[in-house]
Amino acid sequence: MTSQLQPDSDLARLLADCTERALESGALQPIRTEQTMVEEAGIRFSVRWVSSLAHKDAARVAAVSKRDPGFNPFLPPEPELTAAALGEHHLAVLNKYPVIANHLLIITRAFEAQTAPLTAGDFAALARVQGPLGGLGFYNGGTEAGASQAHKHLQWVPSPAGLEAFAPHLPQCRPGESGMVSVFDWAHCFVRLPASAWQAEDAGRTLRHCYVQACGLMGLSSAVDAIAPYxxxxxxxxxxxxxxxxxxxxxxxxxxxxxxxxxxVRRQEQIDELRAVGPFTVLRGVGLPR
Known part of the structure; x- marks a missing residue:
């Protein structure tokens, strides 16, 4: 039975218990990786690839990458991976094949498309995780943005290696204002969040307001059925x-x-290619001109 998350519950303990049980049952199958750092513009990028000592993990990577439109792993999600209910419309589910430890998916209980605009309810569910735990929330809006499943799901990880390196390049705008990251030469919108953004009662509305603001500045309509990839x-x-x-x-x-x-990257030899051109070339190549 899925645990109903309460505002005063120990979410970290709940997730840890679910992870332990899922590892024991085999429902959780982490992808073991090796890691190196590639630096550009003073920013150290963490680059992971499947360990040469874990050949079976290549099959797991293939399973993640395969997009079968007829298969939806979230209807229903595996019980062993389902950690908590996040209100009436969302569940917290462990990523079955995590590359980063403690990788959590925040899914809608009923099917919604990954290309649909994010709602205040989606952000409220994210806030029930990220509010107390910090870390990084993220969303891949559509196949072209890296989404491997068509069912709407936000994601959360503890802050990944490399994130702190961007801090000196972030705009010093005031809460609620937007700006641009100085080293990003592709289209993007940065919004400084107000101090109240993660407060439980208003988190969904506040975060969605900032999201709609960013969408508008990037020419993406949040009032359509399907948003362009982002x-x-x-x-x-x-x-x-x-x-x-x-x-x-x-x-x-x-x-x-x-x-x-x-x-x-899937193969170690891709690291040499990444070093030769630099991570910014890769990120610029899948984005839009600034």
């Missing part, structure tokens, strides 16, 4: 929206985590 990242302090033009640069897939300084 990535969204949120910390406690800011929101970042990046319109997308393609899922891949050559054969390197990019999702929202790429814009937080965390990239994933």
């Amino acid at each position: 990535n969204l990242l949120l910390t406690h302090e800011w929101l970042l929206l990046i319109p997308r033009s393609a899922e891949k640069w050559r054969d390197i897939s990019v999702n929202a985590l790429g814009y937080s300084g965390s990239l994933f």
